[in-house]
Amino acid sequence: MSAIYRSAEGAAAVRRRYDALLERWPVPFEPRILSTRLGETFAVVSGPVDAPPVVALQGSGGTAAHWLPDIATLAANLRVHAVDVPGEPGRTVEARPPLGAPACAEWLDGVLDALGLPQAAFLGGSLGGWWSLDYALRRPERVTALVLVNPAGIGRRRLVPILKFAGYRLFGGWGRRRALAMVAKGASGPVDAGRRAVGEFTLATFEHFKPRLEAIPVFPADRLRELGMPVLAWFGARDVLLDQRDAAAKLRQALPGADVRLAEDAGHFLPGWAASAAAFLKGDRS
Template sequence: MTTVYRSAAGAEAVRRRYDVLLDRWPVPAEPRTLATRLGDTFAVVSGPVDAPPVVALQGSGGTAAHWLPDIATLAGRLRVHAVDAPGEPGRTVEARPPLGSPAYAEWLDDVLDALELPRAAFLGTSLGGWWALDFALRRPERVAALALVNPAGIGRRRVAPLLKFAAYSLFGDWGRRRSLAMVAKGSPADPERRELGEFTLATFEHFKPRLEAVPVVPVERLRELVMPVQAHFGAHDVLLDQRDAAAKLRQARPDADVRLAEDAGHFLPGWAAAVTEFLNGGRS
């Protein structure tokens, strides 16, 4: 059986720590296990039942717990379905179809059907942003609005940091901390985010990240996005050229709300209130 973990013991260690974080979810929430064609998918649902529905997708190595610093803001006015993606840590099936295939759009079709949502807004960060973007292009009729936070797949991927990460990986915990420090440069250092950083370090001790390159969406395809779009980019993202991404999205969709934070990196702070207002249709 293919697994995304280096060992069964490592998988259990990550899941135990994940469950501890889920127990600290700051607003009332319902855990859900959704049947999909790829396998069982885990989600945490919170926010007012009659609020606009939002499917939230985290990035590579992420879980629903990574929304903890922002879920109270989001779930104040949105019905948030925080979903663990397949092939990532958490409690969803470990399947990893090719990123360029239709498999992830089909999986999200099943997620929406299991949630009894004909249509929803999508919020994605990093690789989760690419999944949301891919679904919006393949299934525009099912995406009410699209909010992206430092998404992959628009700007150019930076190669030099990947070479550094590969070198650091030879040095165990020190190397993982060094890599995380590079990615987190410019992020706020509040206790909750530090705890998530420690969880990320513990996860990557046991988890095997994807090595497949994320397909880049050209400008002409971005023009096919028909729904309202808001996107937040960090100018100092060490993984992705987000200046390039912001320029491409502005060229493709001049009406989109594109924000480039000059002092921020990959872990972008301060976006949750703007995204909440945008996905709530500007209602107070």
């Protein structure tokens, strides 16, 4: 039986839905299968071939398709390599190296090598932000810039909501809807078709997928001070899973030169970050 799905049938259902979501990708893209030491890795590559390269890593329970609502903005002037993280739903190897182990950075070494990228900027959301931070600290020479969107690994985790989230999953479809609504708390404004499609995919995924339950390592301030590349970080003050007010303050203190933004009315799902991130990653940091 799969290590990350409840059944083989469930794994197949998630992949069918994933393929259907990729059919809605709003810009031309190239699917890539990359060979790494950890195993085969799936990536969706979009944007001009000669544009600055960006590796995008999604959060827990996500796939490369979770960038669908923002990819048109990002890929207009960037070469975006949206990569399925191992141990998450999608088409990358199901292996789950312990977070914080050298194998995490070694996997990304292989991803960059297979893409032919000596260096790249990194864009990470939620747990993908943790992966990006870990790599930037271990391989600073390969990371040209860092954009973090509600990253894990900086602020404190909120244990009560996490336990509640885990408990909701025991109550079938109703529980999954409640869990997703809890994580989406603080989201405002109309929901476009792309975000609605991603939300529906996420809800369906957790019917079959078994998320990571291990503790996420937190980077101490003295480690964060080692980040020498340009950093843009967005945090949602109303995030129910992570104390992002604490995270923003911690990052500002550790990196006075970083562009740290705290959205007071936003939760874990942050709106409106993509245009600023695209400009930052193109080198417009005025």
